[in-house]
Amino acid sequence: xxxxxxxxxxxxxxxxxxxxxxxxxxxxxxxxxxxxxxxxxxxxxxxxxxxxxxxxxxxxxxxxxxxxxxxxxxxxxxxxxxxxxxxxxxxxxxxxxxxxxxxxxxxxxxxxxxxxxxxxxxxxxxxxxxxxxxxxxxxxxxxxxxxxxxxxxxxxxxxxxxxxxxxxxxxxxxxxxxxxxxxxxxxxxxxxxxxxxxx
Numbered sequence: 001x002x003x004x005x006x007x008x009x010x011x012x013x014x015x016x017x018x019x020x021x022x023x024x025x026x027x028x029x030x031x032x033x034x035x036x037x038x039x040x041x042x043x044x045x046x047x048x049x050x051x052x053x054x055x056x057x058x059x060x061x062x063x064x065x066x067x068x069x070x071x072x073x074x075x076x077x078x079x080x081x082x083x084x085x086x087x088x089x090x091x092x093x094x095x096x097x098x099x100x101x102x103x104x105x106x107x108x109x110x111x112x113x114x115x116x117x118x119x120x121x122x123x124x125x126x127x128x129x130x131x132x133x134x135x136x137x138x139x140x141x142x143x144x145x146x147x148x149x150x151x152x153x154x155x156x157x158x159x160x161x162x163x164x165x166x167x168x169x170x171x172x173x174x175x176x177x178x179x180x181x182x183x184x185x186x187x188x189x190x191x192x193x194x195x196x197x198x199x
Contacts, residue, residue: 001196002026003124004033006057006067011152015176016068019185023192028063036060046070046083046121047135058125066132066188070120070180072154074142076112077105085154099146099157106142114142118158118167120180122188132191136183140167151175 003025005016013029020027030036039056043049046069053067071085081088081098088098106114117139124132138160146156148168155168160178167175176182 001192002028002063003192004028004030004057004061004063004065006030006053006065008038012068012070012181015172015181016066016185018172019176019182020189020192023189023196025192025196030057033061041069041083043069043083046119047123047133049083050121050123050133051125051130054123054125054130055128059128064124064126064131066122066124068120068122068181068184070118072116072118072158074102074106074114074116076109076114077102080105095153095156096146098154102142102157103144116140116142116158118154118180120184122184124188124191132188134184134187136180136185136187138178138180138183 005013005027007013008030017027036057039053041049041052043052049069050067053069054065057067058065069083071082073079073082089101117137120136122134123130140158140160143157143159143166147166148156150170150172151168156166158167160167163170163174167179
């Protein structure tokens with residue numbers, strides 16, 4: 001059984017590989033295939049974009065495909081950066097630039113608090129059909145400055161209260177135990193194992 005993991009993000013790939021390692025499934029990546037142009041991510045929600053990417057890459061590759069769309073949702077910013085998390089400000093902005101803009105906007109609205117969550121929507125498409133979907137979410141708040149050097153993306157500004165630290169201040173194992181992508185891909189791993197077991 002082969003599964004195409006439709007992401008070019010090396011950090012995400014590393015996490016996904018570790019989360020699916022016990023399934024014994026052969027994971028292939030976009031780097032293993034003839035280059036496929038990226039689709040426009042036009043969805044209004046993470047689930048829309050995950051479905052769009054899974055359908056697109058499954059059709060282009062002919063392989064069962066998992067796609068994810070994930071990002072940071074900040075209540076005080078009306079849900080921004082949201083589905084535009086990877087393109088927030090502009091597609092080539094650095095994360096320190098993005099953090100600075102988020103802090104600037106939050107500091108302008110102190111009464112609205114700093115509640116935030118990471119969301120990860122996962123969709124699997126096989127022969128044109130959606131065969132599995134899930135959404136993982138982790139609740140936290142935005143710090144007043146970046147903290148920690150592990151993790152990636154918005155992890156240094158995402159404070160997870162039960163750990164009393166940001167997701168960039170803990171090990172990858174601790175992060176994946178609670179984080180949105182960990183939840184979503186553990187659910188996928190259970191589904192894959194059951195699917196293999198039942199043929």
